[in-house]
Amino acid sequence: MLELENITLKYGQSQILHGISLTAKPGEVTAIIGTNGVGKTSLLKAISGRHPYAEGQMRLDGAVLDHPTAFQAARGGIAYVPQGREVFPLMTVMENLETGFACLHKADRTIPERIFDLFPVLAEMRHRRGGDLSGGQQQQLAIARALVSRPRVLLLDEPTEGIQPNIIKQIGRVIHQLRDEGEIAIILVEQYFDFAYDLAAQFYVLNRGEVRLNGAKSDLGRERLLESFAL
């Protein structure tokens, strides 16, 4: 379980996150929603060590992760699929997947076969260059690369952005499957409300770097979530 307590984050003098507390449990999707610029990506950057949080505490399965670097967060079991995917265009699909090895001990540096069960298209395209894949295929590759490190926490930043509807469905099915296996806590930042609503059990609605509303989907209900999301 990932726990954040009163996390703040600054870019220089400008404070972007103002005391975010959040819990994400294995076997559940926790959605972070909110309009543009409220701090969703910044929160994922804080969790993944891409940008250090200023104050607060982060714990994974009870152990404090004290201002981890990106490497330490990844080694600790936190995998990040960034907005825009960041696939290496000149490297093959296999080489892109192997970049997921960076945080692993040598003995663990294998690509689990199930990656290709989850994303059969990547098996077909394993020798193609990342830059030759469609946007949807690149998104699948970015998720697969994150899974190579066998994470306990998977951070997904707008996985549906700019993706065709049929691939969105496939990505949704994979997230369902990972969720139902019960091993990974999935944190989903998403602007596509129905996609998040279908997958997530817990919601955090951000506004100007603060949690405006949070709770279980079953308690909050669709109308209330939609209303707060739109504000």
Ligand SMILES: Nc1ncnc2c1ncn2[C@@H]1O[C@H](COP(=O)(O)OP(=O)(O)OP(=O)(O)O)[C@@H](O)[C@H]1O
């Ligand atoms: N590297 C940076 N330096 C300075 N300000 C930044 C930086 N990155 C983001 N910001 C600012 O921080 C605020 C929050 O940005 P962030 O990307 O976290 O929001 P978001 O909710 O993910 O938005 P979007 O949905 O558009 O991605 C914005 O005002 C943004 O301009």
